Amino acid sequence: MSSGRNLLQLPFKGGKKNGGRSLADASTSNGSSSRTPMFDCNDDEGVEDVADINSNLTDSKQLSSRVTFSEESVAIGGLQADGLEHIVHVAPDEHRDGWDNKTQFFLGVISYAVGFGNVWRFPALLQKNGGGAFLIPYLLMMVLEGIPLFLIELGIGQRLQTGPVGVWNAIHPYLGGVGVSAAIVSYLVGLYYNVILTWVIYYLFKSFRVTLPWSSCPTYENGTEITECTMSTSPTNYFWNREAIDTSNSIGETNGFTVHITICLILAWILIYFCVMRGIKTSGKVMYVTATFPYIVTTAFFIRSLMLEGATDGLLYMLNPDLSRLWDPEVWLEASAQLFYSFGLGFGGLIAFSSYNPVKNNCKRDCIMLSIANLLTSLYTALVIFCVLGYMGHKNYMSCIDKDMAKAVMLYPNDYHSLADMKTKISVEEYIKWTELKFHGSVIDKMAENSAYCSYHQIIEQAAEGTGLAFVVFTEAILQFPLPPIWSVLFFLMLLMLGLGSMFGTLEGVITSLNDSKMIRVKKPVMTAFLCGSACIIGLIFSTKSGQYWVSLFDHFAGTYALMGVAFFEIVAVIYVYGFRRFCRDLEYMTGEKIGNYWLITWRFISPTIMLVLFTCSVFKSFTSTPQYLAYNSETTHQHKVDYPTWALFIAGGLVVLAMSPVPFVYFVRKFKIWTAEGDIPAVSCYKNCGLKCLGSTPSTTYMLKSQMSFNRMVESNASEIQNIGLSVRNDQSKSNGVNTSKGGVSKNTGVAQQKGLVSSNKDKSSSENINSTALAPIKENVPTKEIKTVFKPEIAGNCLQKSSKWTNNQPTMQQYSIFDL
Structure with missing residues (x-):
């Protein structure tokens, strides 16, 4: 080291050509x-x-x-x-807290990113959007949007060694609101996400029985089965809608609290508090279980579900692409939106987690490895889900045929004159030929109202989605396993681990932001208690009889729309405010590797464009069509889509405004020096x-x-x-x-x-x-x-x-x- 050089050596760019001299x-x-x-x-x-x-x-x-x-x-x-x-x-x-080792960080991010969205949201999108065809837009969006934004969050948190609010304050004081918005989104998502955890806890308690309560319809005192249950598609469907959440017919019919759900909600928040009260020092240890246990249970379910009749048909349906769906813009929008849930982008949890890493850590390698692990996890869980869907589809298809043929034999015996004898049951091939004749040839009077056209693919496409996929379809499939209570306990324990891991990251984004900002000068356990306590009180709205409809509203508006807005501001802030070249040099300093052209092109051009188009199209869609939700009708025992009432849309708009308003608010406050917080970065x-x-x-x-x-x-x-x-x-x-x-x-x-x-x-x-x-x-x-x-x-x-x-x-x-x- 030369002793004749100053601490700071600046380049010369202009005037006399001094080259790179100091x-x-x-x-x-x-x-x-x-x-x-x-x-x-x-x-x-x-x-x-x-x-x-x-x-x-x-x-x-x-x-x-x-x-x-x-x-x-x-x-x-x-x-x-x-x-x-x-x-x-x-x-x-x-x-500042830090991870005990690299494994703990990996398990923490996997536990945070892999959650309920991987178990039922991703398979439901595959089911809805053309099976394997949906993988094409999903993989493209992951490469062009998801992974680049993933590295931005990991890299900027690791470099600046602070939480979401501190990071965006450090990027530029005017952008401090981006971190606040991310923290608010995390808080709002945590409100309803923990309610799903509440339902899991309730089902887990109910699983500790010799006979699972959803295996058969309950009866009246005289021994006859309850009418609503017999009219329902299955006892599991009745148990979910009536016994578990006791749902109302619309979002406007609150009808009081469901007592057992309220109790489970309080227990869920108490459990969350004790897991995160000391930050990653406590949650980091728990993640060894929450990250690994779901993979063990998923493997056991995959092996068992492959033995079910119709499982291979479900896998073929998943892998068989309907390429015509690729022309639907909605498919591409849903693929992009799914990445936020699969990767945990925009919540601030990834920034918080990476801020506990040492500065000299290869976050680029972490990003690639975690992205591959996340994708493989989504595909792996989808295989299990579609094995179960294949079994349920096969079962319902055969049931449909049996009922149809019984009616057909009684109503139209002359149509089977070629058969040697009058059958009470005919083969599937004979049924298909007969229905093709009746529905596409000469239709006999009253044929349509007395018979149904049974289609395996139609049954699969109309299978339950979202929460119903876990609490209806999967619980019914468990009944076909040997020793159903054991499988039920394992399944809901797996969901519990997934939910806890995701909640750790979601709340860590809020806790780290408050802790690093120094706005609330209290110890972390006290701060965490306040957060969990307030969330529990606000979350009581989800324990009402219209609770599942409120979950849908929060998920659709507080989650999707606000997340896209936060993600767009994040990528613009880092690439165009912090500086594209500076961030690249940061990564080179931390990783010791050059940044390739893939990252350069996606960050500067492709990813921001995709984010802008995605956000614009989503807003345009919300104004051109009335948002809807699935409502349960107790008379028909089926779900149907209904429009959100006007007052609910005002609340939904308020959630979006609440989540995004800190961005312009902080900008104007600091731009015009209305208020300056002590300790701003x-x-x-x-x-x-x-x-x-x-x-x-x-x-x-x-x-x-x-x-x-x-x-x-x-x-x-x-x-x-x-x-x-x-x-x-x-x-x-x-x-x-x-x-x-x-x-x-x-x-x-x-x-x-x-x-x-x-x-x-x-x-x-x-x-x-x-x-x-x-x-x-x-x-x-x-x-x-x-x-x-x-x-x-x-x-x-x-x-x-x-x-x-x-x-x-x-x-x-x-x-x-x-x-x-x-």
Whole structure:
């Protein structure tokens, strides 16, 4: 390491062609023998060499364990302007939680990302959108949208070492609302997501019986079966709609609380609290179970379901593509939206999880491995689901044929005159020939109303979706397994683990944001108790008899629409505000690998375009068609789609506004300086007037320099010329450094500015006033304590140096560098 180079070496881009020479090189070439650093963190004297800085700070016990100085061909903190060699590495705060090992992080992300959406949302979309044909748009959207956004969240959280709110504050203060929106979305999604966990707990309790309660219809006191159950498609369907959630006929019919669901809801939130009350220190241990147990149970179900009759037909249906569905724009929209749930994008949980990683971690490799694992998990669970759907479809198809043929033989015996005898049951082939004749040939009177056309594919397509897939279809399939109660316990334990893992990540996005923002200065267990308690109280609306309809409303509006908005702002903030090249250099610094063209093209062009089109089309669809939900009709015992009432749509719109309003609100508040929160993280984006800041144990002094001169001219200027450009000095502790604070003047004593070599000694008061009067930049108010700043225009410096940093109020001796926006 050379001892003749300054701490900061800037490139030259304009004026005289100095190539990539540094500040020190330019000084030498100008014939100046003195090489005084433009900026230093020590108030004693200018220090030129990196080793000297390390030694000096260590000796004076000013160097925090988070900061080390080294010489590498990267930027300050990994954000480089070409030619900068000396950098500052900021290690994770020792007071901040961290993963015990890499395995824990992997299991945490898998447990968070793989949830209920993989079990029933993804298979339902396959079922609805052409089977295997849906995989084409899904894979394309995953490659062009999902994986790039996945790496952005992992990378930016790991680099800045803070939660969602802190990250977007650091990107730019005006974008702080993006983090707040992500936290609100996580909170709203957590409200209804935990209700599904509540239903799982109820079914789990009911599974500890010799005979499962949904295996047969309940009876009246006289022994006859309840009429609603006999009219229903199956006892499992009746048990779900009447015994479990006791659903009403519409969202407007609240009809009071369902007591057992309310009790299970409270138990669910208590369970969540004890799992996350100390952050990843407690949830990280639980994730060893929540991430691995579902795979064990899924494998057991896959092996058993393959033995069911009709399972192979279900797999063939899944893999057989209906390519005509690809022309439907709705399919592409649903494929894109599904990625948010499959990968957990936009919630802030991934940012929170990655912020607990060490800065030097290959997050790009993590992104690819986790994306592949997530995709394979979705496909694996879909195989199990379609095996069960194949069995249920085969069973219902044969039942349909049996009922139809019994009617046909009685009503139309003459049609079977060719048979040797009158059959009460005919073969499937004979039935198909007969129905083709009757429905596509000469239709006999009353044929349509007395017979039904049984179609295996139609039955599969009309199978239950969403929550009904788990609580109706799967529970009925379990009845066909040997020892049904054991399989039922395993199944709902698996769902419980999936739900817990997803809730850990969802709430971690909220908890980490509040904890890092320092807005609520209470211990994490107390903060978590408040979050869980408030969510439990608000969540009581889901334990009413119309609870499942409220779940659908929250899922459709608070989840989908708000998530797409947050994700769009995220990618724009990182690529176009934080800086596309800076983020790439960040990743190269963290991973030690070059960023390929795939990432460059998707981040800059493809992903933002897809996000914008997706969000626009979704909003357009909501205005051109009335949103609907599936409502249960107790008279017909079937579900049918109905329009949301107007008041419900107002509530839905309010949820979207609540989730997205922090983005413009924070922008205007900070843009017009209506309110400035203490402890805000300064922006690391290069925007307008940029400067270099050192937070240390030195007295608070502020230097601000603005000039229209070229950067080369400024570098070649001597101290007196810089003084003539304009310099203001402000000292919050005048007794400590000898700088007079009145009017920003410089005292007769040797001040900090003189020690830096930035100004000459000015004993004349008028001279100091002249300095202040020629200053081109006013002193920024509310300067944080123990801060030194030098400010220059980005067009002067060529490339703004940037350093991602974090304010640490409880560590006053920390040395940090940062670029901030004025």
